[in-house]
Amino acid sequence: MIQPGKYKDIEPTVKMEEVDGEELVKKFAEEMEGMLGRKMKSVKRLAEAAEDADLYHEFNATLEFDYYNSMLINSVDKDGNAIELGGEFPLEENEHFNKLQVNTLQSDIQVPTNVYNKDPGILNGVYMSEALNDVFVDNFQKDPTLTWQYFGSAAGFFRLYPGIAWTPDENGVVTFDCRNRNWYIQAATSPKDIIIVVDVSGSMKGLRLTIAKHTINTILDTLGENDFVNVIAYSDYVQYVEPCFKGTLVQADLDNREHFKLLVEELQVKGEGKVKKAMKESFKILNEGSLCNQAIMLITDGAMEDYEEVFQEFNWPERRVRVFTYLIGREVTFADTVKWIACNNKGYYTHVSTLADVQENVMEYLHVLSRPMVINHDHDIIWTEAYMDSAAQSLLLMTSVAMPVFSKKKETLSHGILLGVVGTDVPLRELMRLAPRYKLGVHGYAFLNTNNGYILAHPALRPLYKEGKKLKPKPNYNSVDLAEVEWEDTDETLRTAMVKGETGTLSLDVRATVEKGRRVMFLKNDYFYTTINETPFSLGMVLTRGHGEYIFIGNVSVKEGLNDLMQPDVSIANEWTYCETDIDPHHRKLTQLQAVFRYLTGKEPDLECDEKLLRQTLFDAVVTAPMEAYWTALMLNPSGMDEGVETAFLGTRSGLMRVSRYVGIEKRVAKKFLSPSDKENIFTMDHFPVWYRRAAEYPAGKFLYYIPKEDTRGRDYFLSAPPHTGVCIQGVCIQGVCIQVYVSRVYVSMVYVSKVYVSRVYVSRVYVSRVYVSRVYVSRVYVSSVYVQVTQQSERLYLRIVQCRPVALVTFLHVSLLSIAAHCTIISLNSRK
Template identity: 55%
Template structure:
């Protein structure tokens, strides 16, 4: 069933014109015992609004007779208009925004704007995800069949001798340079599909707990039997390359994992373990008798009332020792007592209980499919990467099919495969969701599997740590701003559409923003013309978007999306599968934006002789994920080299979001610029900010429907803005002689803040980058 609803979503990452700031008293702002008043002036230049900027003046003393400020308001307006006019001239010149708007205007008669059908969109995404997840289930089912058949045909041999790849010993050598026992040579290569770990995709390897003897007869027989899974692992991966780890966990205590991998207790793994147990500590003594009594009471009530789930029910207590005797509790409830007193007994007794509990399923051949909640890839903790990989796992039990064991209900183990949610979300393409639209996944318990604003980590010093209950987050918890992390806020009204994903416990939702988010722009051009303009050095494509499928054929995996697209368009590789609609839109955008390269190049030649150019670079992005940029300085002189690189996820197209500068610009009137203060190495780095970006949207209107086609902007040094501002505030109109007041006077403080309320310009070097509301000033 599909549903649609609407609501107001407050989401981080955008910008709005800030409301009137609240001011707090500042005892230092006094003069002659009287508080100085202030003026807050909002301005727009005489031309198109360059930005929503605010000019804040502190310290304009009042005349004791008339209560008028010494500095006329028309002078303040003159400063604002002069500064705004100069700024607008600079950003329009260097960005080429007027040229880009004209190019899209020229082709408007050939364009179409289609209204987005949210219900149809969520239905199509759901069907694609269902097909993908069904393939994962089929892969696991093939492992179940292979494991059960292998066990059926295997005769237990207590004296079996067999060598296998032990994950801890692979490629290990002794003092004489010979391979150690169970440590044969295995070629391992870094594989991007498996978090860049060194693996072998031709074979699986076996892991064992340290307290399990690796040549125990039960282990050897189980490992030998499960060798039959190797060809199935490989075949599954070849059939569905989006599969990640596949495994078989045996009830005898070993773990077979594909692809084969070397597991060592190196510093990274030890650090991972330390993070997991860092906060565990012993506190007092467990009072077990009352807990056991309560557990028996609850279980008895449920059995008498025939409540609870229709499955086996049991109470199991696991402890490292006890200070009390549980015999009275067992006798009272007339239950058979079964205690495990030594570590050696643990495995045998626990597995005996598992066999008992699994017996009804074995007899009935119930191979229940289990999907897990979202959890983190442990690779996250062994790297410095800021990106996060969330997984879900599909698993099924493996039972013995031998006639002599059926009545005993022998559980052989569990097979499963991990599914990266990132691969799943690729089936909800960004370009179909618009600038602010997004897709999200829920479990049947109402918890999020995936959402652009699901932030399960927090930073403690230099370490990233998981938040408590990170995988039990409700949708309502992320649809509103995280005040601890949000630096820019945008109010959006969204329409929500959602449906279930058949044969899974998951549901899919899509949020579409109202306004331009309700429409999608469609263009067209010839392949020849588009290819010519696509092959330019200043052009790149969103690396996370799927223009062409490159992860199925091994020959395609090393291709970039741009390279794959070119091979598809030139028919060089007929086996490539590409999203023809997205490819068509990219070709169209490449043609329309091509003149920008020549414009920026000519401009760069004209400003090459300047000692300090006003702007470092210009850039643009389109709704098809195309990105162009042009430099006005050498790359070594860029004030922010991280900007527009994959290391700065906020400034590039990602699987989850359009760039920040694109999203901000889309919510302002077309032609007006949004200004952002940036720190060269990120907000958490020390030092004052040095970079400002300005961006504006290009909108297209057809038949009274408007869609955002692109956004264009510039990156400039903050010092350039400072000089422009101080120069503007030295003017005083037609007044003869020196200005009576300027922002450089000691009794007058002037500030310029950006669209998000951060101070851009101040007389004090430490204040740029500070939120205006965090600066204490006097009220009036």
């Protein structure tokens, strides 16, 4: 029990503040805008440097130039000499870059396997872009939170900073081509409407049809969520590959693109190819489109009809719709005809004779569509949807900001030459740190979504699945709509407002799940949302009634707070940002507790720390300090301690935890509990511990029992939260959940429970190897349906339950306030038949 005397000295400093949700979400958005604005400035500096470097570079067809090829660096031949394009390239592990081996002093070059790494175009581009090295380093010094910076060339090479050693795939090749990445495609062109028209007449059989299908799929891969598309096949008649999309364009999001690919695989050849009807249908659809960049992609092995009148009727003289043609197969009988179609409609003609030709030839259309941007010198900055960076060997979600690089040479200005795209990555985890958990309450959270309604960051977004021992991205992880996770918003009021970039509020009754959907809580949520200026993103924030409306503030002296904080039984949430350790490289290996200590003792005065969170943490450390003496007294007095106690612990809203172990690790049943790998039961960036969240919803004095899922190696334990503890000061209380871990006997005979504070347990069925508990009433409080696993070993049944309770849930001025701490008990129960 926490003693009242502890609070006498600090009582005058304790106060409660009401949270203004509208102001808080605007403040978060402004901070995010500032962070993203710094990334955009870095990208602009790169674009300017690249264009200036190209302006003063003269192409040299005989240029000989050695560069650091990321596939070959630090490689030697059989005699121990550095191989060509290799050479010594110092690398060292860097915490900031996912602990990869990197070189922060310079960049290196990656070239796809299908591109000759000493082609004159590659050598001249690499030589010209050497000027970016100084800008990369300068950007990183100005903004140490920057991650990867890069330049993707239209010629195919990829300059990456910091430099790394590129790892080929299992076949020994590098399929990565920067020109296929979303950040490159979106920056190189503006949003577009695309109709893909494919010939499925009898002459397209065999390899030709295979090449045509691969060409369609490759075109689809170049589209993003800002583009619109449809696919039409023709022979004797016109057919939409998806009849439901007849006469319209659909958003080219991942789901639709994959759907088209499945339907394209089912195409069969037959009849005679009559392209005229297909072209008419395509122009009619585009006339109803957005009137932005529009194009028809004609995939055929030849055109025999008189199609000129179609262009005269629908496209000439404005030539508003570009027509790109892809001649399939080795024969070139109809090459002049197919080329004429493209050239007279401001398009581009390519001959695709093999599957290997597809990728390079398809990419040409992007350079043509970029010409108006180049000529007008429109440096539009783009932001991508969320994605995982496979090149950086990371499973963290990020977004990229990118910008096109144009040739400014007078002699080629009218040609509209795209040099490439520059960009940088922004980990969404770092962006969400600007909306810290402690300001949002136990059930509160923040989330980001795009102007297309797709989630960038949300606690309910689970982008990974487990295959064996490996984590892999789910197929559609980056095209999850906001309506799919905030499903209580049945009218999509919230989604519509955020897509439009509006600012406002909304209240909803929600059913929130915990323990990966195994438990449900009924909450009243207040939603606050606003746009992040200069980006296509909107920020949403949730405060839960009873927990997010007020914030508890108290002050103690730094000396007293540090004394109670730096105790062996105390820890703080290492995923939270008490102090920013990622700015100075010397701070990156510090834990958050170490950083707090060094900052408050004056050893690292340059650390940037959250003063409000530090005050709250020090306050919690002081007022919970008596628990240490209380738990120690129980340990030293066996008669006063309940049988089987393993661990007692307490958590507070500031992320502070006190843990007292009564049993050594070798005898402990719950070995993984509260370990860093036990994400469900510790404070993380995404959530408070599950025992904290569930206990917070229980009235004071009531017990909560729940069943941990993790393996306990044949023995079971449960968490129990004893009745209400805490101290009130003029109506303000230290609140939370305090926990103990029990390894206690339970004799099961008509389910008789001994040494456990349970008023009533009803068991509906008992099997030989397991017990199914349909309802559990704890101190007359209905918990939920609980599935209790029981294993049979040597005529013993092991039952595992969890018991928790909120500490001092306060009523202040007749308003149920927040829970800022939690206290529970883990109990392992074994029984004899």
